[in-house]
Amino acid sequence: MTFALNRRAALAALGAAAAGATGFGQAAQPPDAWRSSYTPHNGPLKAALDSGPLRIEGRWPATLQGTLYRVGPARRELGGVSMNHWFDGDGMLQAFRFEGGRVSHRGALLATPKLQAEEAAGRLLYSGFAQTLPHSPPLSGPDTVNPANINLLSLPASRALFALWDAGSALAVDPDSLQAKGFKVWSPDTQGAPFSAHPRVAPDGTVWSFGYMPGTGSLLLYEISPHGQLRRQQVIPAPQADMVHDFAITERHLVFLLMPLKYSGTPGTGNPLSHYRWEGQSPLVVLLVDKADFKVQRFELPATGVFHLANAWEQGGTVQVRFVAQPDILGAMQKMDVNHSHSNAKTRATQWTQITLTPATGQAQMQALGLDQVEFPRIHPARNGLRTQFTTLLARSREMNARVDGFDSVLTLHGGQQQRHRYGDGWIAEEHVYVPRTPTAPDGKGWVLGTAYHWPSERTALSVFDAAAVNAGPVANVTLPYGLPLGLHGQFVAA
Secondary structure (H helix, E strand, C coil): CECCCCHHHHHHHCCCCCCCCCCCCCCCCCCCCCCCCCCCCCCCCCCCEEEEECCCEECCCCCCCEEEEEEEEEECEECCEECCECCCCEEEEEEEEEECCEEEEEEEECCCHHHHHHHHHCCCCCCCCCCCCCCCCCCCCHHHHCCCCCEEEEECCCCEEEEECCCCCCEEECCCCCCEEEECCCCHHHCCCCCCCCCEECCCCCEEEEEEECCCCEEEEEEECCCCCEEEEEEEECCCCCCCCCCEECCCEEEEEECCEEECCCCCCCCHHHHEEECCCCCEEEEEEECCCCCEEEEEECCCEEEEEEEEEEECCEEEEEEEEECCHHHHHHCCECCCCCCCCCCCCCEEEEEEEECCCCEEEEEEEEEECEEEEECCCCCCCCCCCEEEEEECCCCCCCCCCCCCEEEEEECCEEEEEECCCCEEEEEEEEEECCCCCCCCCEEEEEEEEECCCCEEEEEEEECCCHHHCCCEEEECCCCCCCCCEEEEEEC
8 A cells, every 4th residue: 555644644553652662672780880071971061062173193094085974862861861872862962074184173063843842941841761750841742852863864866865763854064064954745645654773775865764653563665766766665563663674675575674662651751661561472483675666575583673674685496685683672672771871681692693584484483603702783884775785784792891881892794704802991982884995896805994992081082993904903994083982873075
Protein backbone atom coordinates (compact mmCIF):
# COMPACT_ATOMS: atom_id res chain seq x y z
CA MET A 1 0.00 0.00 0.00
CA THR A 2 1.08 3.56 -0.50
CA PHE A 3 1.58 6.02 2.34
CA ALA A 4 -1.33 8.44 2.34
CA LEU A 5 -1.67 9.59 5.95
CA ASN A 6 -2.32 13.28 6.45
CA ARG A 7 0.02 15.22 8.69
CA ARG A 8 -2.09 14.92 11.83
CA ALA A 9 -2.63 11.20 11.42
CA ALA A 10 1.04 10.65 10.60
CA LEU A 11 2.22 12.48 13.70
CA ALA A 12 -0.19 10.55 15.89
CA ALA A 13 0.80 7.22 14.39
CA LEU A 14 4.49 7.95 14.57
CA GLY A 15 4.56 8.80 18.26
CA ALA A 16 4.03 12.52 18.56
CA ALA A 17 6.28 12.93 21.57
CA ALA A 18 9.38 11.34 20.15
CA ALA A 19 8.68 7.96 21.70
CA GLY A 20 11.58 6.53 19.79
CA ALA A 21 14.36 9.01 20.50
CA THR A 22 17.13 6.48 20.13
CA GLY A 23 20.82 6.36 19.40
CA PHE A 24 23.77 4.36 20.59
CA GLY A 25 26.35 5.01 23.22
CA GLN A 26 28.73 3.21 25.51
CA ALA A 27 31.15 5.98 26.37
CA ALA A 28 29.85 7.49 29.59
CA GLN A 29 32.54 9.68 31.08
CA PRO A 30 34.04 9.20 34.56
CA PRO A 31 32.92 11.67 37.23
CA ASP A 32 35.79 14.11 36.71
CA ALA A 33 35.84 14.01 32.92
CA TRP A 34 34.57 17.59 32.49
CA ARG A 35 36.15 19.24 35.52
CA SER A 36 37.69 22.20 33.65
CA SER A 37 36.08 25.58 33.00
CA TYR A 38 35.59 24.60 29.33
CA THR A 39 31.91 23.59 29.30
CA PRO A 40 30.22 25.11 26.23
CA HIS A 41 28.32 21.86 25.69
CA ASN A 42 26.74 22.09 29.17
CA GLY A 43 25.62 25.70 28.96
CA PRO A 44 24.47 28.01 26.17
CA LEU A 45 27.10 28.15 23.45
CA LYS A 46 27.32 31.82 22.52
CA ALA A 47 29.88 31.42 19.74
CA ALA A 48 31.06 28.59 17.55
CA LEU A 49 34.26 26.81 18.51
CA ASP A 50 37.08 27.61 16.10
CA SER A 51 40.55 26.14 16.61
CA GLY A 52 42.34 27.91 13.79
CA PRO A 53 45.17 25.93 12.13
CA LEU A 54 46.25 22.97 14.24
CA ARG A 55 49.75 21.57 14.57
CA ILE A 56 50.10 18.29 12.69
CA GLU A 57 52.19 15.55 14.26
CA GLY A 58 53.50 13.12 11.66
CA ARG A 59 52.77 13.40 7.94
CA TRP A 60 49.28 14.20 6.73
CA PRO A 61 48.38 12.17 3.58
CA ALA A 62 48.37 14.52 0.58
CA THR A 63 45.30 12.80 -0.92
CA LEU A 64 43.22 13.12 2.25
CA GLN A 65 41.42 16.39 1.55
CA GLY A 66 37.91 17.25 2.69
CA THR A 67 35.89 17.47 5.91
CA LEU A 68 35.11 14.99 8.64
CA TYR A 69 31.74 15.98 10.10
CA ARG A 70 30.69 14.54 13.45
CA VAL A 71 27.63 15.07 15.62
CA GLY A 72 26.48 14.02 19.06
CA PRO A 73 24.52 15.04 22.14
CA ALA A 74 26.25 17.93 23.85
CA ARG A 75 24.38 20.46 25.97
CA ARG A 76 22.53 18.69 28.80
CA GLU A 77 22.11 21.49 31.35
CA LEU A 78 20.48 24.91 31.29
CA GLY A 79 19.01 27.06 34.02
CA GLY A 80 19.72 24.54 36.75
CA VAL A 81 17.86 21.76 34.91
CA SER A 82 19.96 18.85 33.67
CA MET A 83 19.72 15.59 31.75
CA ASN A 84 21.94 12.67 32.71
CA HIS A 85 21.47 10.07 29.96
CA TRP A 86 23.95 9.96 27.11
CA PHE A 87 21.19 9.97 24.46
CA ASP A 88 19.77 13.23 25.82
CA GLY A 89 21.45 16.47 24.82
CA ASP A 90 21.25 19.11 22.11
CA GLY A 91 23.20 18.18 19.01
CA MET A 92 26.62 19.71 18.47
CA LEU A 93 28.05 19.57 14.95
CA GLN A 94 31.83 19.26 14.51
CA ALA A 95 33.77 19.92 11.29
CA PHE A 96 37.40 18.84 10.96
CA ARG A 97 38.63 20.38 7.72
CA PHE A 98 41.69 19.20 5.80
CA GLU A 99 42.68 21.68 3.11
CA GLY A 100 46.00 22.54 1.48
CA GLY A 101 48.11 20.88 4.14
CA ARG A 102 46.21 22.57 7.00
CA VAL A 103 43.86 21.02 9.55
CA SER A 104 41.31 22.97 11.58
CA HIS A 105 38.25 22.37 13.71
CA ARG A 106 34.96 24.20 14.02
CA GLY A 107 32.01 23.24 16.22
CA ALA A 108 28.55 24.64 16.92
CA LEU A 109 25.38 23.69 18.72
CA LEU A 110 22.55 23.22 16.25
CA ALA A 111 19.83 25.85 16.64
CA THR A 112 16.84 23.52 16.50
CA PRO A 113 13.38 24.75 17.58
CA LYS A 114 13.97 22.84 20.83
CA LEU A 115 17.24 24.61 21.58
CA GLN A 116 15.83 28.01 20.67
CA ALA A 117 12.74 27.55 22.85
CA GLU A 118 14.81 26.43 25.82
CA GLU A 119 17.34 29.23 25.49
CA ALA A 120 14.46 31.72 25.34
CA ALA A 121 13.05 30.19 28.53
CA GLY A 122 16.47 30.07 30.19
CA ARG A 123 16.15 26.40 31.16
CA LEU A 124 15.57 22.93 29.74
CA LEU A 125 11.87 22.41 29.09
CA TYR A 126 11.31 19.01 27.54
CA SER A 127 11.53 15.45 28.82
CA GLY A 128 14.19 13.27 27.21
CA PHE A 129 14.71 9.66 26.25
CA ALA A 130 15.53 8.64 29.83
CA GLN A 131 14.30 11.47 32.04
CA THR A 132 10.93 13.09 32.62
CA LEU A 133 10.82 16.81 33.37
CA PRO A 134 7.74 18.05 35.26
CA HIS A 135 5.48 20.61 33.62
CA SER A 136 6.87 20.09 30.13
CA PRO A 137 5.06 22.19 27.49
CA PRO A 138 2.68 20.43 25.09
CA LEU A 139 4.23 19.02 21.93
CA SER A 140 3.02 19.63 18.40
CA GLY A 141 5.03 16.71 17.04
CA PRO A 142 8.38 14.93 17.29
CA ASP A 143 10.30 17.85 15.85
CA THR A 144 9.38 19.97 18.86
CA VAL A 145 11.98 17.95 20.79
CA ASN A 146 14.23 16.93 17.88
CA PRO A 147 17.86 17.56 19.01
CA ALA A 148 19.48 16.43 15.71
CA ASN A 149 22.17 14.62 17.69
CA ILE A 150 22.87 11.16 16.20
CA ASN A 151 24.25 11.07 12.66
CA LEU A 152 24.73 12.95 9.39
CA LEU A 153 23.72 12.43 5.77
CA SER A 154 25.71 14.01 2.96
CA LEU A 155 24.37 14.34 -0.60
CA PRO A 156 27.43 15.36 -2.65
CA ALA A 157 25.38 15.78 -5.83
CA SER A 158 23.58 18.76 -4.29
CA ARG A 159 26.13 19.59 -1.57
CA ALA A 160 23.40 19.05 1.02
CA LEU A 161 24.14 18.04 4.60
CA PHE A 162 21.59 16.86 7.16
CA ALA A 163 21.83 16.22 10.90
CA LEU A 164 19.73 13.22 11.89
CA TRP A 165 17.72 11.92 14.84
CA ASP A 166 15.76 8.66 14.75
CA ALA A 167 12.40 10.01 15.88
CA GLY A 168 11.93 13.09 13.70
CA SER A 169 12.86 14.95 10.54
CA ALA A 170 16.29 15.40 9.00
CA LEU A 171 17.67 18.86 9.85
CA ALA A 172 19.30 20.67 6.92
CA VAL A 173 22.57 22.36 7.93
CA ASP A 174 24.96 24.63 6.08
CA PRO A 175 28.15 22.61 5.46
CA ASP A 176 30.34 25.72 5.77
CA SER A 177 28.86 27.74 8.63
CA LEU A 178 27.32 24.68 10.40
CA GLN A 179 24.12 26.68 10.93
CA ALA A 180 20.75 24.94 11.00
CA LYS A 181 18.56 25.67 7.95
CA GLY A 182 15.31 23.99 8.98
CA PHE A 183 13.75 20.54 8.85
CA LYS A 184 13.59 18.74 5.52
CA VAL A 185 10.12 17.92 4.17
CA TRP A 186 10.47 14.97 1.76
CA SER A 187 6.74 15.02 0.96
CA PRO A 188 3.61 16.74 2.37
CA ASP A 189 2.32 13.43 3.72
CA THR A 190 5.48 12.72 5.70
CA GLN A 191 6.15 16.17 7.16
CA GLY A 192 7.40 15.59 10.69
CA ALA A 193 7.56 11.81 10.25
CA PRO A 194 10.58 9.90 11.58
CA PHE A 195 13.58 9.64 9.28
CA SER A 196 16.29 7.18 10.33
CA ALA A 197 19.61 8.30 11.74
CA HIS A 198 21.19 5.57 9.57
CA PRO A 199 20.10 6.00 5.94
CA ARG A 200 22.07 3.94 3.44
CA VAL A 201 23.50 5.42 0.25
CA ALA A 202 23.72 2.88 -2.58
CA PRO A 203 26.65 2.86 -5.02
CA ASP A 204 24.54 4.77 -7.58
CA GLY A 205 23.82 7.53 -5.04
CA THR A 206 20.24 6.47 -4.25
CA VAL A 207 19.39 7.06 -0.59
CA TRP A 208 17.32 4.43 1.21
CA SER A 209 15.90 5.26 4.63
CA PHE A 210 13.07 4.41 7.00
CA GLY A 211 11.16 5.66 10.01
CA TYR A 212 10.04 3.45 12.84
CA MET A 213 6.83 3.93 14.78
CA PRO A 214 6.74 2.48 18.32
CA GLY A 215 3.50 0.69 19.04
CA THR A 216 2.21 0.70 15.45
CA GLY A 217 3.89 -2.43 14.05
CA SER A 218 4.90 -0.50 10.95
CA LEU A 219 7.91 0.93 9.16
CA LEU A 220 7.88 3.88 6.77
CA LEU A 221 10.29 3.41 3.85
CA TYR A 222 11.91 6.15 1.76
CA GLU A 223 13.65 5.99 -1.62
CA ILE A 224 15.41 9.29 -2.43
CA SER A 225 17.37 10.37 -5.50
CA PRO A 226 21.06 11.39 -5.27
CA HIS A 227 19.93 15.04 -5.52
CA GLY A 228 17.45 14.69 -2.64
CA GLN A 229 14.09 14.25 -4.38
CA LEU A 230 11.72 11.66 -2.91
CA ARG A 231 11.03 8.90 -5.43
CA ARG A 232 8.86 6.55 -3.39
CA GLN A 233 7.50 6.12 0.13
CA GLN A 234 5.79 3.09 1.55
CA VAL A 235 4.48 1.77 4.85
CA ILE A 236 5.07 -1.92 5.51
CA PRO A 237 3.92 -4.11 8.42
CA ALA A 238 6.82 -4.68 10.81
CA PRO A 239 6.29 -6.56 14.09
CA GLN A 240 8.58 -5.46 16.92
CA ALA A 241 9.46 -2.19 15.18
CA ASP A 242 9.56 -0.41 18.54
CA MET A 243 13.26 0.50 18.33
CA VAL A 244 15.01 0.15 14.97
CA HIS A 245 18.18 2.18 14.86
CA ASP A 246 19.86 0.83 11.70
CA PHE A 247 19.28 -1.43 8.70
CA ALA A 248 21.18 -2.63 5.63
CA ILE A 249 20.72 -2.76 1.88
CA THR A 250 21.78 -5.18 -0.83
CA GLU A 251 21.53 -4.80 -4.59
CA ARG A 252 17.92 -6.06 -4.49
CA HIS A 253 16.74 -5.83 -0.89
CA LEU A 254 16.40 -3.86 2.34
CA VAL A 255 17.25 -5.83 5.49
CA PHE A 256 15.74 -5.09 8.91
CA LEU A 257 16.62 -6.82 12.19
CA LEU A 258 13.69 -6.33 14.57
CA MET A 259 14.62 -7.23 18.13
CA PRO A 260 12.06 -8.12 20.83
CA LEU A 261 12.45 -4.82 22.68
CA LYS A 262 8.82 -3.84 23.18
CA TYR A 263 7.41 -0.38 23.93
CA SER A 264 4.34 -0.24 26.16
CA GLY A 265 4.00 3.46 26.95
CA THR A 266 1.76 6.18 25.63
CA PRO A 267 3.55 8.36 23.08
CA GLY A 268 4.03 11.87 24.38
CA THR A 269 4.01 11.03 28.08
CA GLY A 270 7.14 10.77 30.20
CA ASN A 271 10.42 9.29 29.07
CA PRO A 272 10.43 6.39 26.59
CA LEU A 273 13.21 4.35 28.23
CA SER A 274 11.08 3.49 31.26
CA HIS A 275 8.44 1.95 28.97
CA TYR A 276 10.70 -0.50 27.12
CA ARG A 277 10.84 -4.15 28.16
CA TRP A 278 12.86 -7.06 26.82
CA GLU A 279 10.88 -10.13 25.75
CA GLY A 280 13.62 -12.69 25.22
CA GLN A 281 11.14 -15.49 24.55
CA SER A 282 10.25 -13.75 21.28
CA PRO A 283 12.55 -14.13 18.25
CA LEU A 284 14.78 -11.71 16.40
CA VAL A 285 12.58 -11.02 13.37
CA VAL A 286 14.42 -10.45 10.09
CA LEU A 287 12.55 -8.71 7.29
CA LEU A 288 13.87 -8.99 3.73
CA VAL A 289 12.14 -6.29 1.67
CA ASP A 290 12.27 -6.36 -2.12
CA LYS A 291 13.32 -2.93 -3.43
CA ALA A 292 11.26 -3.35 -6.59
CA ASP A 293 7.80 -3.90 -5.07
CA PHE A 294 8.35 -3.72 -1.27
CA LYS A 295 7.19 -7.32 -0.81
CA VAL A 296 8.34 -8.69 2.54
CA GLN A 297 9.79 -12.08 3.47
CA ARG A 298 10.07 -12.85 7.18
CA PHE A 299 12.68 -14.97 8.98
CA GLU A 300 13.10 -15.76 12.68
CA LEU A 301 16.28 -16.24 14.71
CA PRO A 302 17.15 -16.48 18.42
CA ALA A 303 16.58 -13.21 20.25
CA THR A 304 19.37 -10.66 20.46
CA GLY A 305 19.59 -6.88 20.52
CA VAL A 306 21.13 -4.75 17.81
CA PHE A 307 22.09 -1.13 17.29
CA HIS A 308 24.39 -1.22 14.25
CA LEU A 309 24.72 -3.24 11.07
CA ALA A 310 27.91 -3.18 9.01
CA ASN A 311 26.73 -4.35 5.60
CA ALA A 312 24.69 -6.92 3.67
CA TRP A 313 25.07 -8.42 0.20
CA GLU A 314 23.73 -11.07 -2.17
CA GLN A 315 25.93 -14.16 -2.56
CA GLY A 316 25.11 -17.43 -4.32
CA GLY A 317 21.38 -17.37 -3.65
CA THR A 318 21.84 -16.12 -0.06
CA VAL A 319 21.84 -12.76 1.67
CA GLN A 320 24.79 -12.24 4.00
CA VAL A 321 24.37 -9.78 6.87
CA ARG A 322 27.08 -8.66 9.30
CA PHE A 323 26.23 -6.74 12.46
CA VAL A 324 27.10 -6.24 16.12
CA ALA A 325 24.82 -8.24 18.42
CA GLN A 326 23.87 -6.53 21.70
CA PRO A 327 22.55 -9.37 23.92
CA ASP A 328 21.75 -7.02 26.81
CA ILE A 329 20.69 -3.90 24.94
CA LEU A 330 18.16 -2.71 27.52
CA GLY A 331 20.65 -3.08 30.37
CA ALA A 332 23.28 -1.22 28.37
CA MET A 333 20.93 1.71 27.78
CA GLN A 334 19.78 1.85 31.38
CA LYS A 335 23.32 2.42 32.69
CA MET A 336 24.37 5.18 30.28
CA ASP A 337 24.53 7.91 32.93
CA VAL A 338 27.08 10.56 31.95
CA ASN A 339 27.54 11.76 35.52
CA HIS A 340 28.57 8.45 37.05
CA SER A 341 31.36 6.00 36.52
CA HIS A 342 30.83 2.46 35.32
CA SER A 343 28.24 0.79 37.56
CA ASN A 344 28.68 -2.62 39.12
CA ALA A 345 25.86 -3.95 36.95
CA LYS A 346 27.32 -6.27 34.33
CA THR A 347 26.02 -6.50 30.80
CA ARG A 348 26.75 -9.26 28.32
CA ALA A 349 29.45 -8.42 25.79
CA THR A 350 28.64 -7.32 22.27
CA GLN A 351 29.50 -9.83 19.53
CA TRP A 352 30.53 -9.48 15.89
CA THR A 353 27.91 -11.65 14.17
CA GLN A 354 26.86 -12.96 10.75
CA ILE A 355 23.41 -13.93 9.48
CA THR A 356 22.85 -16.02 6.35
CA LEU A 357 19.40 -15.85 4.77
CA THR A 358 18.27 -18.25 2.03
CA PRO A 359 15.15 -16.75 0.47
CA ALA A 360 14.38 -19.80 -1.71
CA THR A 361 14.02 -22.08 1.33
CA GLY A 362 13.10 -19.59 4.03
CA GLN A 363 16.05 -20.70 6.15
CA ALA A 364 18.10 -18.39 8.35
CA GLN A 365 21.29 -19.01 10.32
CA MET A 366 23.18 -16.82 12.78
CA GLN A 367 26.71 -17.31 14.06
CA ALA A 368 29.16 -15.36 16.18
CA LEU A 369 32.41 -14.57 14.37
CA GLY A 370 34.73 -14.69 17.37
CA LEU A 371 35.04 -11.02 18.29
CA ASP A 372 33.43 -9.46 21.34
CA GLN A 373 33.46 -6.03 23.01
CA VAL A 374 33.17 -4.25 19.64
CA GLU A 375 30.82 -1.68 18.09
CA PHE A 376 30.47 1.13 15.51
CA PRO A 377 31.20 -0.89 12.32
CA ARG A 378 32.05 1.12 9.20
CA ILE A 379 32.73 -0.01 5.62
CA HIS A 380 33.79 1.43 2.26
CA PRO A 381 31.20 4.24 1.78
CA ALA A 382 30.67 3.39 -1.91
CA ARG A 383 30.06 -0.33 -1.29
CA ASN A 384 26.82 -0.35 0.68
CA GLY A 385 25.01 -3.50 -0.45
CA LEU A 386 28.04 -4.97 -2.21
CA ARG A 387 30.34 -7.61 -0.78
CA THR A 388 32.97 -6.00 1.44
CA GLN A 389 36.19 -7.39 2.86
CA PHE A 390 37.26 -4.40 4.98
CA THR A 391 35.50 -3.24 8.15
CA THR A 392 36.51 -0.73 10.82
CA LEU A 393 35.24 -1.20 14.38
CA LEU A 394 35.85 0.16 17.83
CA ALA A 395 37.00 -2.34 20.44
CA ARG A 396 37.47 -2.45 24.19
CA SER A 397 40.74 -3.91 25.43
CA ARG A 398 41.16 -5.88 28.64
CA GLU A 399 43.49 -3.13 29.87
CA MET A 400 40.82 -0.40 29.74
CA ASN A 401 39.81 1.01 33.12
CA ALA A 402 36.83 -1.04 34.28
CA ARG A 403 35.20 2.08 35.75
CA VAL A 404 35.04 3.81 32.37
CA ASP A 405 32.51 2.72 29.77
CA GLY A 406 33.33 2.78 26.09
CA PHE A 407 36.22 1.74 23.87
CA ASP A 408 39.95 2.41 23.79
CA SER A 409 40.97 0.76 20.50
CA VAL A 410 40.33 0.90 16.77
CA LEU A 411 40.15 -2.48 15.03
CA THR A 412 40.18 -3.37 11.34
CA LEU A 413 39.15 -6.60 9.65
CA HIS A 414 40.35 -7.33 6.12
CA GLY A 415 39.37 -10.78 4.98
CA GLY A 416 40.87 -13.04 7.62
CA GLN A 417 43.39 -10.46 8.86
CA GLN A 418 42.90 -8.32 11.95
CA GLN A 419 44.77 -5.21 13.05
CA ARG A 420 44.32 -3.16 16.19
CA HIS A 421 45.58 0.07 17.74
CA ARG A 422 45.01 0.78 21.43
CA TYR A 423 45.06 4.46 22.32
CA GLY A 424 46.25 3.79 25.86
CA ASP A 425 45.28 4.63 29.42
CA GLY A 426 42.89 7.54 29.88
CA TRP A 427 41.61 7.46 26.29
CA ILE A 428 38.05 6.92 25.05
CA ALA A 429 37.95 6.21 21.31
CA GLU A 430 35.03 7.41 19.21
CA GLU A 431 33.70 6.06 15.92
CA HIS A 432 36.38 5.79 13.19
CA VAL A 433 35.48 5.97 9.50
CA TYR A 434 37.11 4.38 6.48
CA VAL A 435 38.11 6.77 3.68
CA PRO A 436 39.23 5.06 0.44
CA ARG A 437 42.21 6.63 -1.37
CA THR A 438 39.92 7.22 -4.35
CA PRO A 439 36.21 6.45 -4.86
CA THR A 440 37.15 3.38 -6.91
CA ALA A 441 40.08 2.20 -4.78
CA PRO A 442 40.11 -1.50 -3.84
CA ASP A 443 38.52 -2.32 -0.52
CA GLY A 444 41.05 -1.70 2.26
CA LYS A 445 43.22 0.77 0.36
CA GLY A 446 42.84 4.09 2.10
CA TRP A 447 42.73 5.71 5.51
CA VAL A 448 41.06 5.13 8.84
CA LEU A 449 40.13 8.42 10.47
CA GLY A 450 38.72 9.08 13.93
CA THR A 451 38.68 11.01 17.18
CA ALA A 452 39.51 10.03 20.75
CA TYR A 453 39.08 11.88 24.03
CA HIS A 454 41.86 11.94 26.65
CA TRP A 455 39.93 12.58 29.83
CA PRO A 456 42.88 13.18 32.21
CA SER A 457 43.99 16.18 30.10
CA GLU A 458 40.51 17.00 28.76
CA ARG A 459 41.61 17.15 25.14
CA THR A 460 40.27 15.62 21.95
CA ALA A 461 42.65 14.26 19.29
CA LEU A 462 42.06 13.35 15.65
CA SER A 463 44.17 10.52 14.22
CA VAL A 464 44.79 9.17 10.72
CA PHE A 465 45.88 5.57 10.10
CA ASP A 466 46.96 3.76 6.98
CA ALA A 467 44.07 1.30 6.61
CA ALA A 468 46.53 -1.47 5.72
CA ALA A 469 48.76 -0.84 8.76
CA VAL A 470 46.62 0.18 11.72
CA ASN A 471 48.94 -1.85 13.97
CA ALA A 472 51.70 0.68 13.23
CA GLY A 473 49.73 3.51 14.87
CA PRO A 474 48.70 6.87 13.39
CA VAL A 475 50.58 8.31 10.44
CA ALA A 476 49.37 11.75 11.57
CA ASN A 477 47.35 13.30 14.34
CA VAL A 478 46.28 16.67 15.69
CA THR A 479 45.26 17.62 19.23
CA LEU A 480 42.61 20.25 19.83
CA PRO A 481 43.18 22.99 22.42
CA TYR A 482 39.95 21.83 24.10
CA GLY A 483 37.94 18.70 24.69
CA LEU A 484 34.76 17.89 22.77
CA PRO A 485 31.68 16.16 24.15
CA LEU A 486 31.68 12.48 23.29
CA GLY A 487 29.75 12.18 20.04
CA LEU A 488 28.01 9.47 18.09
CA HIS A 489 28.49 9.24 14.33
CA GLY A 490 30.26 11.07 11.54
CA GLN A 491 30.68 11.25 7.78
CA PHE A 492 33.68 12.20 5.65
CA VAL A 493 32.98 14.48 2.68
CA ALA A 494 35.77 14.66 0.12
CA ALA A 495 36.92 18.06 -1.13
